[in-house]
Structures are given as C-alpha cells and as structure tokens.
Amino acid sequence: MAQPDEPHPPVVPSCPLPSKTCDVVLTERPRSCCGMAVAGLRTAKYHLPEWHRRNAGVCYEAYTAGEQAERGRAEAKHLVKHAAASAQRAQGYSKATLGQRLQDIHFWRVELQKEIMELDAETNLLAAQKLRLERALDATEVPYSVVIDNLECRERRQPPDLVIDEVEKQLMKEADLIRDIRDLLKRTIIQAATQIRSNRIQKENCELDWSDKVETYNIDDKCVGYCTDSTDVQYHPSSVKFEENASTPKSWAQFSHDNISRAEQEKLASVQLRSLINNIIHDASEDLRMQRAAVNEAFDSHCRELDDAKLRLENHLQQILKDIGDEEANIVNLKKAIRDKEAFLKVAHTRLYDRSSRPNVELCRDEPQFRLVNEVEELTVFLEALKRKLMESEQNLKNLEETRMKLEKEIAVKANSIFIDRQKCMGYRVRYPVDLEVASYKQ
Template identity: 90%
Template sequence: MAQPDEPQPPVVPSCPLPSKICDVARSERPRSCCGMAMAGFRTAKYQLPEWHRRNAGVCYEAVTAGERAERGRAEAEQLVKHAAASAQRAQQRSKATLGQRLQDVHFWRMELQKEIMELDSETKLLAAQKLRLERALDATEVPYAVVVDNLECRERRQPPDLVIDEVERQLLKEADLIRDIRDLLKRTIIQAATQIRSNRIQKENCELDWSDKVETYHIDDKCVGYCTDSTNVQFHPSSVKFEENASTPKSWAQFSHDNISRAEQEKLASVQLRSLINSIIRDASEDLRMQRAATAEALDARCRELDEAKLRLEQRLGQILKDIGEEEANIANLKKAIKEKEAHLKVAHTRLYDRSFRPNVELCRDEPQFRLVSEVEEITVFLEALKRKLMESEQNLKNLEETRMKLEKEIAVKANSIFIDRQKCMSYRVQYPVDLEVASYKQ
C-alpha cells in the first residue's frame, strides 16, 4: 500500500476495450470497388475501431504494469526496513546473549581459578606434612638403634644377672612401639603421596577446564565485538549446523560444577589427612617420650638395685674376710691347743710307760696310776674334741673361702651389670631424640 504522503500515480482515462483486441469484424469491412484484383490487400489491414481498441489495451497493460511495479517497490521498501530492524534486533539479542554467556564463562573461570589456587596451596601444605612424616620416620632410626643396642648389650650380662627384668620388658615394649610407629608413619606417607597425586590430578582437570574457559572467553569476547563494519567478517555457511559432540548449557555447567565439587572433596580429604598427620606425629611423639621415660626409670631403678645388691655383697664380703681371718686364727689356736694337749698326753703316756716297769709288787694300782690313766683319758677326750673342732673349723674356713669366691664373683657380675646398664645403655640413650614432633620440623 502507498503511504499517504507519497505522490499518486497519474490517472489514465479509461477507454472502452473490446473483448478481444485482435478480434477483427470482417463482416463490417466496406466492400472494395476494385474487384477481385485488390482482394489480397484488403484482407491484411485492420479497421479503425480495431486500432483504437488495440491502443487502449496497450495503455491498460502499461498502467497495470506500473501499478504492479509501484506495489513491488513499496513492499520492497517495507521488507528492507523490516529486515534491517529485525537483523539489528537479532544482532542485539545475540550480543546480549553473548554478553550473558561471557558472564557465565567468567564466573566459572573465576571459580575454577580460585579452586586451582586453593588446591595448589593445600597440596603444598600436604607435601610439607609428608616431609614432616619422612623426617619423623628418619628420626625413629636412632631410637630404634639405641633400643636394639641396649638389648644386645644386656645379653652380655652374666648369670645370675641375665634375667628378664623390668628393664628388658620396657626395652622390648619400646622396640615394639618404635616398630609400630615406623609402620604407621610409612603407611601414612603412602597415603599422603596418594592424596597428593589425587590433588594434582584434580588440579590438572580444573586447569584444563579453566584453560578451555579462558579460550572460550576470548572467543566469545571477540564475537561480541563483531559488527557489520568489522573488516574480518565473512561467510561461513558450514558453521550454522550444530556439532554432534556439542554440550548443552546444563551439561556445560554441570561439568565445571563436578570438577569443582571433586576438587572440594579432594581438598577436604587433604585437610583431614593433614589433621590426621598432626595427630599421628603428636601422639607418636608423646607415646615415645612416655616409653622412653619409663625405660629410663626402669634402668635407673635397676642400677640402684644393682648398686644396693653390690654394696650388700661387698659388706658381706668384708664380713666374710673378717670371718676368714678369725677362723684362721681359731684354727691356729686349735692346732696350738692340740699340740699342747699332745705334749701333756706324751707326759702322761711316758709316766705310765715308765711306771709299767715297776718291779713285782711295786706294780701297784695306786692313786697316781689311776690319776695318770684318768689324765690320759681326759686328755684324749679333749684331743678328740679339739681335732673334731679343728676339722670343723677347717671345713668352715673352706666354706668361708668358697663363699668369698662366690661373693667376689657376684660382685664382679654386679659390677659388669652396672657397667652395662649405666655406662653402655644409659650413656648411649643420651643420643635419643628429645621430641619426635620437634625432630619432624628440623632440616
């Protein structure tokens, strides 16, 4: 339709048109006076009404074509305006959609970047904890070597001091504790290494997703900048179709969400493992410290006990030595007494012997004879008693000598045990680490 302010086309006066422009009414033609000789020229010509009708038909067709062309121009103009407005609106909507998409990509990119940084920091913290575990494991080598050396040294004790005492029980308990701690530290180191590997794998996944987001952001940002005046735009008909492997907005967002969720899970597991490592090192250090104190206390008590036993033995040895001296003096006195009594017996025997030579009736059982016989019997009884006492004293002296040897041997054994426990074990335990937790921080 023509607009009201547009000029109207000129109106062509209507003229009557025949039903058929080229229809010639042969019957209305005037007859020629020239006869049959002019018949051919007369039949090839139109009548004047036919000529008017034909002109009127040509004019009608021209007017119709003009009107049709005018309607086409108006419609074309409207189509151009509508297409331009529609294309502009579509481009603005696409630009707005791309802008919203840029915001979404930027959001997930920043979330991924934040997660990557946090996961990287957490991995470094866990690696530091793993290093603490390794240092703590190295620090247990000295205590274990000390305990093994103590047990081997105490195997060199001599009987009867080669006993399963409280010190040995504490040393065996300490050795078992250190082995358990070492096994626990080794298992925790493996667990930490596995968690670090999982953290790095998830960090790599997030980095790949972040890299794709960065590239996508640059592409969409470049697309937002395109306009009809851009010099680097061109036709790409093949890009209109959707790719078969293209994701949906839901799956696209879910992919990044899953990556972040898995990263959060790994980070949480890493935090929990770091807390567990702190507890393990702290508890192991405390258990080892308490066991070390118990072993040291047992060693100290055992050394005091050995000192007391050795002192008692030395005191007893002193008494035995005194008894030996007295017994030796007693034996000497007994021998002297026996010798004296034998001298008296000799006198009595000699008297009796000489009096046995008294002649005839003089060989009388007189009072001196009875007295001499009584004296011999008395001296003989005393001699036998003295000899028995001498034998008893000599046996006592022998027993005392054996006791002295046993005491000296026991004292030597106790001295050896004291040397092993105090000089070997306790002095070597000075190299024992003060604190396993402190040792885990040392370079």
Template identity: 65%
Template structure:
C-alpha cells in the same frame, strides 16, 4: 513525452478500415490521397492513446513511489532487525562472557585451593618421611640395648622387666614404621590424585580462557570493524558441540571431583597429624617406661651389690677370725703335747716300780685319768679344728662367690648405665619424632 505508438489495424473501426483497405488503383479519389491516408489515426484515437499513456505513466509513477516507500520501509525494517539481532547477539555474548567468567573464576579458585592443599599435603608427607627416618635411632637404641644385655653374666642373664619393655619398644617401633610407610604411600597417591584433578581443572580453565577471549573478541565486532568478512560455511552446528547444560555440567563435575579430592586430602592431613602425634607420644611414653625400668633395675643392682659387699666384708672379717681360731686351736693342740708327755712319762716310769710297789694307787688313777682327759681334749680340739678348717674353706668359697657375684653385678651395672642408659640419652625428642625437625 514518449513517442505515440501506431495503433494496430485490427483496432480501427470497420468502415474506416474498409476505406483504407479498399483504396486501390481502381478508385479515383484514392489515387490522389493514397500516400497521406495510409496508417493514419483518427483524433479521438490519438487522444485515447495519449490518455492511456498518461494513465500508464501515472500508474507507473504511483507504483514506483509505492515501491520506493515499501523498499524504504523494508530497508528500515531490515536495518532495525539487523541492528536488533546484532544487539541481541552482542547481549547474548555478554551473558555468555559472564557465565564463562563465573565458571573460570570457580575453576581458578579450585585450582588455587588444590595447589595450596597439595602443598600442605606435601609438607605433611615430608613430616612423615622425617618421622620415619627419626624412628631409625630409637630402633637402633632398642636393638643395641638388647644386644648389650646379652653380654650379662649368669645369673644376671635373666628375662626381666627391662628386657620385656625393650622387646615391646622394638615391636612398637617396627609397627610404627610399617604404619608410617603405609601412610606415606597413601599420601603419595593422594598427591598424585590432587595433581591429576588440578591438571583437569587447568585444562578446563585454559579452554575457558580461550573461549572467553574468543567471545570477547566477537563481542567487540561492529559494522565498522575492519577485520570482518564473509564466511559462507559458518552457519552450522558442529556434531561435537556441547549444549549449555552439558557445558555447565562438565565444569561442575570437574569442580565436584576436585572438591572431593581436596576433602580427602584435608582428611588425610588431619589423619597424618593424629598419627604423628600419637606415634611420637607412644614412643616417648615407651621410652620413659624403659628408662624407668632401667633405673629401677640399676637401683636393684646397686642395692644387691651393696649388700653383697657388706656380706663380703663380714665374710672377710669372719675368715680372719676363723683363721685366728684355727691357729688358736692348733696352738691349743700343740699346748696339750707337753702335759700328755708328762702324764704318759709318769705312767711309763711308774710301770717300772718293783714288786709290791707297783700299786694302783691314787696317783696311778689320777695319771691315767689325766691322760684320758688330755686325749679326749686333744680329740675334741682336733675335731673342732677340722670343723673350723671346713668352715674356713666354706667361708673362702662364699668369699669367692661373693666377689664373683659382685663382679657380675658390677658388669651388669656397667652395661645398664654406661652402655644402655647412656645410649638412650640419644633418644629423639617429641618434635623430631613428630617430623618437625
């Protein structure tokens, strides 16, 4: 029990207070009891004081008990709230981990697809480079054929179908080379764009890996963790922080851009396939056209050469016969010398007949007629001899022209077959022109 406290003097009844206050040296009774009655309480005052103290104690106990109950309830409620808040935070982190994992998986798939697409496009680019290198051989063949054909001799130095097709082939190859160079440049740019967007996606993926690991670590924290501590300034939002919408939009935009580049790369690969297919087919078709023109030209040359040789044989035979004819004419003219001498001698001797014997008889007329006939025959034979000799000279000129033309045709055939067509056997196959080898 707590010690009773003294009641203030102002709380005492007036009379008692007066007696107590009026005790003094002049009072007879107060002298004897002055030491015992000073500051004393009355019994009912003592009881009232005790009752008040009991009431205060009871009230204090009730208030303390109620306070303990409230504190216990508050602590329980706070613990429940803290546990629920921690569970909600952990659940939110778990959902966030799922979102990050989903975006991370999308980015990873996009990175793998872009990497695979870039590898495929790089393979197509290599095909383009091989095809461009392969066009050097056809171009060298076409230009070499044109240069070789410049060594043809007139009149075979003609702008024929073969030359037109060779010029067309050289022009086709130059156009194809320009097309392949432009496509190579486009493929290189697309590969660079693919790698740039892949790098962007990889950066985003790496950030999400780090964020996933951070949130996973945070989700594993519990009240029993040993590596938790107070961080007074952690409850704040960074000015540069994103919102869930901007966070999701950032990754979606990266994926969309990567998808666009992947689609562009796929379309470019298909275009390269078509270009290489068309290029190889066009080159082989033009090569076949040129080869066919060469074969046809060689056939014409062979036919012409055979005809020339046939005519040369006839000319040689005719020259031989003409030479024999000339010899015969000369012999015929020579053979007429003796009869002419006989006839002229007869006339000459008969001109010495004496007097009346110098008669214009039938013998005289026959001799004169014989001389005139022989003279006319000799003149005709000489004229025919001149014509035959001129014909022989003409035949000799024709022979020389034929031999020269046969030599020209032989040279043309040699250029066409041995120089041009033999060189064209090195023409690349379709697979090489398409960049597969």
C-alpha cells in the same frame, strides 16, 4: 495485424474490461469478383470494438504492471527496513547473548582460578606435612638404634644377671613401638604422596578447563567486538552448522562444576589428611616420650636395685672376710690346743709306761694309776673333739673361701651389670631425641 506506432496514455475504462485481448476474427471470403479484389485488405484488420478492447487491455496491463511495481517497491522498502531492523535486533541479541556468555565464562573462569589457587596452596601445605613425616621418620632412626644398642649391650651381662627383667620388657616394648611408628609413618607418607598426586592431577584438570575458558573468553570477546564496519569479517558458509561433539550449556556448566566439585573433594581429603598427620606425629611423639620415660624409670629402678644388691654383697663379703680371719685364727688356736693336749697326753702315757715297770707287788692299781688312766681317757676324748672341731673349722674355712669367691664374682657381675645399664645404656640414651614432634620441624 497492424500495430500502433506510439503508445497511448492509459485510459480508465468505465465498464469492466475483458480479461485478455480478443483474437483477430477473419471475415469470410466474398463470393463476388469485387470481393476477390479487396479480400487481402479485409482479412488482417480488427473490428472497431476489438480495437477498443485491445487498447483497453494494453492500458490495463500497463496499469496493473505499474501497481505491481509500486507494490514491489513498497514491499522492497518495507523489507529493507524490516531486514535492517531485524538484522540490528538479531545482531544486538547475538551480542547480548555473547555478553551473557562472557559473564558465564568469566564466572566459571574465576571459580576455576580460585579453586586452582586454593588447591595449589593446599598441595603445598600437604607437601610440607609430608616433609614433616619424612623428618619424623628420619628422627626415629636414632631412638631405634639406641634401643637396639641397649638390648645388645644387655646381652653381654653375665649369666647370673642375664634375666628378662622389667628393663628388657620395656626396651622390647619400646622397640616394638618404634617399629610400629615407623611403619605408620611410612604408610602415611605413601598416602600423602598419593593425595598430592591426586591434588596435582585435579589441579591440572582445572587448569586445562581454565585455559579453555580463557581462550573461549578471548574468542567470544573478539566476537562481541565485531560489527558491520569491521575489516576482518568475511563469509564462512561451512561454519554454519552444529558440531556433533559440541556440548550443551547444561553439560558445559556441569563439566566445570564437576571439576570444581572434584577439586573440593580432593582439597577436603587433603585437609583431613593434614589433620591426621598432625595427630599421628603428636601421638607418636607422646607415645615415644612416655615409653622413653618408662624405660629410663625402669633403668633407674634396676640400677638402684643393682646398687643395693652390690652393696649387700660387699657387706657380706666384708663379713665373710672377717669370718675367714676369725676362722683361720680359730684353726690356729685349735692346732695349738691339740699340740698342747698331745703334750699332756705324752706326759700321761710316759707316766703310765714308766709305772708299768714297777716290780712285783709294786705294780699296784693305786690311785695314781687310776688317775693317770682317767687322764689319758680324758685327754683322748678332748683330742678327738679338738680334731673333729679342727676338721669342721677347716671345712668352714673352705666354705668361707668358696663363699668369698662367689661373693666376689657376684659383686663383679653386679658391677658389670651396673656399668652396662648405667654407663653404656643410659649414657647412650642421652642421644635420644627429646621430642619427635619438634624434630619433624627441624631443617
């Protein structure tokens, strides 16, 4: 089939064109000899209508190809423009969302930083309170040693004064109070140490979250600065995915919210514990002060009682010494009276003895005889009475001597008790801290 050497200009048909180029129609071979001679020239040629249709089809294809190319160029231009606008919008929207994200990160970062600073300050305040507790606990060692020393000193009282008096009751009460205060201070110190540990753990959690926020803020701030002119941008196809362990905006915000909430709870617990520590130290100081005053008052009262008792005993001793002197003089007088009466009795006995030698009828029961016998009887009665009185006086003197010894012993016991209570106990109690609350602030 012959093809044209040059292309023809497109011809717009005036009638509908066929949808495709017609195929070549071969003519039947002629039966004559002449037909046999031209058969090879006739079979490869188009008919004229076919040739026109062929040209029209080529022109149509060229026309449609041009239209399609023009539409493609228009679509490409529109696509380029749309893609550029869409890319600008997408990049602007991404930048805006990154900016909003930066604001969110900045908000939580500031909140976390504020919470970290407040929690750190609160931890330092609680640590100072814990130090006050430790100093207060150390300050209770002196009162406790004073009380134990007082109790041990008072054990050296001699048996008559070795009694469970009001002073000992108040000292035992003071010892129990100090032991209870020391136990309470130790428990509170442990509680404060635990709270400080919790504060620091939560502060560390907030610091880790804050550190992540700072790093993320720097990353997103760097991302906001990227543009098409940036020299450090490149393809990262593997990053176009969602990580399985990635958080959601809700869980992300909830995580920081929970950290801040837990920090607030720990801070509130720390504030309440600090207030409790203040109350404990104040109440313990007041209790110790009141009990110390009660013990000192009991000591003062007991020492006054001892002084009064010792004074009464000394007065009794003076009287007993006077009675002893009087009794000794009385015994001397009695002995002298007995000797005197014995002399009179000897005279009477001698008279009766001599008169018993009168001879015969002269041995008469005359009035002198009766008088002498009565005199002897009277003297005998007086002598017996004087001797009984002498024995009584000697026994009284012995009793007075025993009483004197008892009084002297009692006075010595009272003096020993006064020395123990006033000199040993009350003198040692001068070292007693004035105020436990003040002692908790001392360096």
